[in-house]
Amino acid sequence: MPQSSETILTHMLSSISRFKISDLKHLIKNHPNYSHFLYDFKKAQEDIHEAKDDLNLLGFKKVFYSVKANPQPFLIKEIEPSVDGFDISSFAEMDLLLKLGIPAGRLSFSGPAKTQRSLQLALSQKIGFIHLDSLDEFERVSQLQISNQNSTQLTLRLPTPGHSSDKLGFSDHDLEKLFMKMQHSLQIAKPVFSGFHFYLGRERFSEVLLQQAIKKAGDALSQFKDTFSEFPELYIGLGLPAQRIWSKNKLLNFTQLNSMNFKLNCEIGRGLIHSSGAYLSKVLSVKDFNQRKIITIDGGLQHLTPSFGSQNFSSEDVEVIFLDPEGNQIAFAGNEESTDEIVGSLSLWHDRILVQQKIPRTLQRNCWVLMSPTGTYGWTAAISQFLGSNSVKEWKLTDSARPTEITPPHFSPYHQSFYENS
Numbered sequence: 001m002p003q004s005s006e007t008i009l010t011h012m013l014s015s016i017s018r019f020k021i022s023d024l025k026h027l028i029k030n031h032p033n034y035s036h037f038l039y040d041f042k043k044a045q046e047d048i049h050e051a052k053d054d055l056n057l058l059g060f061k062k063v064f065y066s067v068k069a070n071p072q073p074f075l076i077k078e079i080e081p082s083v084d085g086f087d088i089s090s091f092a093e094m095d096l097l098l099k100l101g102i103p104a105g106r107l108s109f110s111g112p113a114k115t116q117r118s119l120q121l122a123l124s125q126k127i128g129f130i131h132l133d134s135l136d137e138f139e140r141v142s143q144l145q146i147s148n149q150n151s152t153q154l155t156l157r158l159p160t161p162g163h164s165s166d167k168l169g170f171s172d173h174d175l176e177k178l179f180m181k182m183q184h185s186l187q188i189a190k191p192v193f194s195g196f197h198f199y200l201g202r203e204r205f206s207e208v209l210l211q212q213a214i215k216k217a218g219d220a221l222s223q224f225k226d227t228f229s230e231f232p233e234l235y236i237g238l239g240l241p242a243q244r245i246w247s248k249n250k251l252l253n254f255t256q257l258n259s260m261n262f263k264l265n266c267e268i269g270r271g272l273i274h275s276s277g278a279y280l281s282k283v284l285s286v287k288d289f290n291q292r293k294i295i296t297i298d299g300g301l302q303h304l305t306p307s308f309g310s311q312n313f314s315s316e317d318v319e320v321i322f323l324d325p326e327g328n329q330i331a332f333a334g335n336e337e338s339t340d341e342i343v344g345s346l347s348l349w350h351d352r353i354l355v356q357q358k359i360p361r362t363l364q365r366n367c368w369v370l371m372s373p374t375g376t377y378g379w380t381a382a383i384s385q386f387l388g389s390n391s392v393k394e395w396k397l398t399d400s401a402r403p404t405e406i407t408p409p410h411f412s413p414y415h416q417s418f419y420e421n422s
Contacts, residue, residue, distance in 0.1 A: 025327035027280065028368060035281040035299040037378050041078040044276035044375065048082045051272055062265040064108055066237065067093045068387055069269025070277075070378045073100055073418050079273070085128065087237075087267040091118035092388025092415035098125060099419050108235065110157065110197060110267070112168050115390065119144055123152055131157045131197035131235065135174045135181075153194040155235060158216055160200055160209065168199055179224045195233035195262065196220070205239055217262065234262035238271070270376045277375030283367045284345065286359075293340040293359050297369055300344010300351045322360050323368040330360045330367065342369060380414050388415035 027036055052063050062084035067076070071093055076086070077100060086102060088094045089111035097107060098121075108129040109122050114137055122130055123144045132138050132154055141154065156178075157169035170178065182192065196217040200209055214234070221228055281299040320342075322330040340359040344351035354371070380386050391413060395403035 021327065021329070024280065024323065024368075024370065028323070028325070028327040032282070035279065035297075037374065038278045038280060039072065039075060039375065040276050041075065044075065044079055044273045045082055047275055048079055048272050051268065052082070055266060060264045060266045063272075064235075064265065064267045065272055066267050066269030067097065068380075069376050070273055071096060071380060071388070071415050072378055075273065076100055076102070083272075084265075090387040090389065090415075091115060091121060092413050094118060094121060094125075094127070096388070096415045096418070104128070108267070110199070110235075110237070111387070116140065127152055129153050129155060129194065129235070131155050133157045133169055135170070135178055138178060154192060155195045155197045155233065156193055156220070157197040157199075158213070158220070160198060160213060169197070175220065179227065182227055193228050193232075195228065195235065197235040197237075199237035200239045210236075214262070232262055233265060235265045235267060237267045273375040275373040275375055277378070278370055278372035279374040280368060280370045283363060283365055283369060286364055291337075291339065293363075294347075295340065295342045295359060295363065295369070296345060296347055297342060297353070298345060300346060300353055318354060319372050320354065320357065321370050322363055323370060325366045325368075327368070330362055332358070333361050336361060342371075385414040388413045 048063075048065075055063055064085040064087040065079060065083045066087045066089075068089050073096065076097065080102060085106040085108060086097055087108045087110055088097065089109075094107065094109065098104060104125040104127045107122075107127040108131060109118070109127060110131040110133075112133045114122075114130075114133070119130070119137075119140055123141070130141060130152055132141065138154075145152070156175070158175075159167070159169040159171065198213045198217070200213065213236070217234055221232060279299070281297040283295055284298050285296045287294045287296075324330055336358045338356050338358045340357045341352060342354040342357055342359075344353055377386075380388075391411065392407075393405060394407045396406050397403050
């Protein structure tokens with residue numbers, strides 16, 4: 001028998017415990033042709049305050065929200081008073097936050113692909129920090145700073161030692177080249193840099209990795225101390241598992257490792273808002289393969305990250321309920337096994353949303369699946385929307401004339417769609 005209790009989600013989905021079955025029914029009835037992201041901003045606020053308390057105890061002075069985790073403007077405005085700043089990775093993210101009224105001084109700019117347009121905007125608006133990723137970036141920023149008489153602070157992004165993210169940041173060769181260049185330049189005033197930046201890698205945080213990163217920053221500081229401010233800062237993208245982030249027995253007191261007395265700041269996205277959302281999508285097909293069911297929903301890769309659960313901890317923290325076409329919860333028969341899969345509409349290997357899942361035997365087309373937590377990424381998990389990447393131009397080639405532009409006239413990246421056509 002279907003269950004319709006208003007409180008059914010309270011114990012099923014702790015991350016959206018305030019959400020009601022009647023609200024689900026309303027969405028299903030009035031918007032049946034769409035998938036839905038559901039955000040509990042109050043839950044996000046609670047998680048952020050808890051995170052900041054823990055991180056302050058661990059020695060971090062400031063907590064920056066990584067906008068790439070979810071740039072939803074209503075979410076940004078809701079959490080603005082609770083975070084110390086916002087870390088951005090693209091022109092679109094920076095433009096969005098400035099248009100939302102976020103003070104430029106609260107922004108830090110990381111990422112390995114800063115365009116000329118984004119650097120010009122950052123410096124003209126005097127954002128707080130730019131985490132330089134390469135020698136080329138340093139040279140471009142130096143030129144722009146001279147013309148803008150800018151006071152934006154600069155840090156050097158260093159690659160994570162022995163890690164797949166070593167493509168991010170200055171190589172040892174380019175770092176040496178940078179400091180040699182500065183020593184022989186009469187145009188560069190000293191000190192230039194405010195500290196360092198590291199990204200420790202998604203869900204790969206470890207004490208050893210942190211020790212290596214701090215040592216690498218300390219070695220660079222010791223060798224070229226005259227080019228850094230008196231009290232250098234260390235910005236760390238922790239990349240911690242969202243499911244484990246506040247587990248005290250898995251974290252250490254970072255202060256004990258900070259022999260160089262860096263001022264520690266952290267950038268976190270998923271760890272702050274991961275538990276504040278849910279995703280509701282319609283079932284398109286139910287296929288039976290030798291005692292294993294494959295459920296295709298009207299969404300997937302274009303809405304969610306390909307690996308819906310934690311990449312290291314699978315889907316163990318993901319909670320799922322199934323609803324009939326009217327929005328009533330579907331009960332399990334009791335003999336289902338956790339061998340089924342939920343896939344997106346592409347239905348290929350990289351569009352598997354949940355595996356080893358238990359599916360009700362009565363589930364059929366036009367039923368619904370509600371999954372939580374999905375506070376991270378939201379719509380921008382789609383690769384074409386992630387970070388608000390620059391759009392492309394499309395052209396038709398002809399023999400007798402110059403190419404004719406055939407780009408869609410009204411297309412906007414997710415970040416810009418909130419204000420471009422308003």
